Every structure is written in C-alpha cells, then in structure tokens.
Amino acid sequence: MALFGNLSDRLVDALGNLRSKGKLTAADIDSTVREIRRALLEADVALPVVKAFVAHVRERALGDEVNRALNPAQQVVQIVNDELIRILGGDQDRKLQFAKRPPTVIMLVGLQGAGKTTLAGKLAKWLANEQHTPMLVAADLQRPNAVTQLQIVGDQAGVPVFAPEPGNGVGDPVRVARESMRIAEAKHHDVVIIDTAGRLGVDEELMGQARRIKEATNPDEVLFVIDAMIGQDAVATARAFQEGVDFTGVVLTKLDGDARGGAALSVAQTTERPIMFASVGERLEDFEPFHPDRMAGRILN
Ligand code: GDP
Numbered sequence: 001m002a003l004f005g006n007l008s009d010r011l012v013d014a015l016g017n018l019r020s021k022g023k024l025t026a027a028d029i030d031s032t033v034r035e036i037r038r039a040l041l042e043a044d045v046a047l048p049v050v051k052a053f054v055a056h057v058r059e060r061a062l063g064d065e066v067n068r069a070l071n072p073a074q075q076v077v078q079i080v081n082d083e084l085i086r087i088l089g090g091d092q093d094r095k096l097q098f099a100k101r102p103p104t105v106i107m108l109v110g111l112q113g114a115g116k117t118t119l120a121g122k123l124a125k126w127l128a129n130e131q132h133t134p135m136l137v138a139a140d141l142q143r144p145n146a147v148t149q150l151q152i153v154g155d156q157a158g159v160p161v162f163a164p165e166p167g168n169g170v171g172d173p174v175r176v177a178r179e180s181m182r183i184a185e186a187k188h189h190d191v192v193i194i195d196t197a198g199r200l201g202v203d204e205e206l207m208g209q210a211r212r213i214k215e216a217t218n219p220d221e222v223l224f225v226i227d228a229m230i231g232q233d234a235v236a237t238a239r240a241f242q243e244g245v246d247f248t249g250v251v252l253t254k255l256d257g258d259a260r261g262g263a264a265l266s267v268a269q270t271t272e273r274p275i276m277f278a279s280v281g282e283r284l285e286d287f288e289p290f291h292p293d294r295m296a297g298r299i300l301n
Pocket residue numbers: 110111112113114115116117118119198253254255256257279280281282286
C-alpha cells in the first residue's frame with residue numbers, strides 16, 4: 001500500500017540522490033536535509049516536529065558515523081529511518097493495558113467522522129480474535145444514526161452492542177456508559193469498548209460529556225481517534241482533546257487514503273502519547289497494531 005505517497009516518494013528521492021556519490025560532503029548533506037525539510041513541511045508535518053527532525057538528522061549525518069561508513073548514503077538512510085521511528089513513538093510498541101480485574105474499559109474519543117464507530121467494530125473484532133469477549137457500548141447519542149451504525153459494525157464483528165432502548169428518546173450517554181459496566185460484569189465481557197459522540201469541531205459541551213463518561217467508567221485506555229487526512233489541524237485537535245479528556249493512546253485512521261502524512265508524523269511527538277493502532281480501510285479487517293519501526297520502513301520504501 002502506498003502510505004504517505006508523496007512524502008514517501010520525496011524522502012526516497014532525496015536519499016536516492018546521495019547514492020551515486022560515495023563520500024559525502026557537508027554540502028551534499030545540507031542539500032539532502034533541505035529536501036527532507038521541504039518534503040515534511042509539504043506533507044503538513046507540524047513545524048516544531050520538522051525542526052527537531054531535521055536538526056537531529058543533520059547533526060548525526062555530519063558526524064563521524066557517516067564519514068566512517070562503508071556506504072555513507074546508506075548510513076544517512078539509516079539515520080532518517082531512526083528519526084522516523086523516534087517521531088512515530090520509538091522502538092518499543094505500546095500494547096493495550098488490560099485491567100487486573102475485568103472488564104477492561106476502552107473509551108474512544110475524537111471528532112465526528114474520524115472513524116470512531118468503525119474503529120470500535122475493528123477493535124472488537126481484533127480483540128475477539130485474540131480470545132477476548134468484548135462488548136460495544138453506544139454512548140454516541142448525538143448523531144441519530146450512531147447507535148444503528150454501531151449495531152451494524154457489532155453484527156459484522158460478531159460482538160454484542162449495549163445501547164439505550166429504542167424509543168426512549170435521546171438517552172443520557174453517561175448513564176448508558178455506567179450501566180454498561182454492570183452488564184459487562186454480569187455477562188462476563190472482559191473488555192468494554194465505549195463509542196462516544198464527536199462533533200465537527202472541538203467543543204466544550206462534548207468535552208464535558210466525554211469527561212463525565214470517563215469519570216463514570218474509569219477507563220484503562222482512552223484512545224484518541226484521528227483521521228490521518230486532517231493535515232495541519234491534527235496538532236490543535238489532538239491538543240484540545242488532550243486538555244479536554246486526556247488520552248492514553250492514539251489511533252490513526254484512513255491511512256489508506258491520500259494521506260499526506262502530517263497528522264501521523266506530528267501527533268505522537270506533540271502529545272507524547274503512543275500511536276497504538278492504524279486503520280487502513282473501511283472493512284473491519286483493515287486494522288492493525290501500530291509498529292513505529294515497520295511504519296518507518298514502509299515510508300522509506
Ligand atoms: P465517527 O463519526 O468517528 O464514528 O466515524 P465513522 O466510523 O462513522 O467513519 C466515518 C467514515 O469514514 C465512514 O464512511 C467510514 O467508512 C470511513 N472510515 C473509517 N475508517 C476508515 C479508514 O481507515 N479508511 C477509510 N478509507 N475510510 C474509513
């Protein structure tokens with residue numbers, strides 16, 4: 001899959017230009033670093049992240065390790081690869097935290113359209129395959145279709161959905177979430193995935209509701225779901241959710257789209273939270289745990 005199409009091509013080209021050169025001069029390094037900088041900026045990577053990236057690459061590339069390398073160009077590729085891994089979260093994969101005493105509670109937050117509901121189904125299916133017994137909870141009661149949509153993905157995933165009774169009018173999502181804890185315990189679901197409401201923009205009422213759901217359910221993980229295509233807005237949106245509810249991890253969605261890469265490459269660094277999963281399509285199977293090292297490899301290939 002062509003992840004980060006243009007960014008990937010530009011980085012590969014910039015590094016490819018070094019290959020024909022053998023020994024590298026400071027000027028060679030400088031021009032490569034400039035190309036990398038431009039490629040990152042055009043992919044909408046946040047400026048502070050770009051600056052740090054470029055500074056680290058330059059410093060290492062001008063140092064002894066490249067000078068001494070049998071293949072200096074390859075060594076620069078390695079440095080860029082290391083730096084990509086660093087900004088994507090480092091080489092330790094962060095696994096989901098499970099509660100010592102079930103149910104483990106995973107709450108999903110994010111803007112409307114980010115892909116939360118779809119992600120809820122994907123995560124449920126993935127957990128079910130891993131021998132868990134998840135339950136989905138419809139705490140997105142803002143959007144008329146949200147409950148039905150969650151029921152559809154629940155059916156597809158073969159995972160039950162806890163939702164307010166139809167016909168009750170608009171329910172109270174905090175109550176639904178709280179009630180779901182009791183049901184999960186009674187029915188022996190070891191993981192509860194709570195889908196929460198998202199608005200088109202960040203808003204205080206929504207944040208307040210998410211905070212109350214969080215207080216009521218004391219989640220083991222709060223996952224911030226973000227559309228990789230939102231570009232420059234990624235950092236501000238992530239910060240607003242971090243201040244509003246805080247979260248323990250990030251899920252990137254729509255990485256299959258024509259993503260410029262900016263959100264993916266900015267969000268882990270600016271929030272200091274790990275990217276834990278990636279959603280790469282509309283089908284429930286289009287989902288994978290996120291590995292910074294593999295992602296870096298895919299960007300540079
Ligand atoms: P929510 O409002 O955050 O619950 O978002 P939804 O789960 O309803 O998703 C919004 C739209 O994005 C739907 O049309 C999904 O099919 C689509 N979508 C979700 N995840 C992905 C993904 O990884 N790739 C693609 N291409 N589309 C996705």
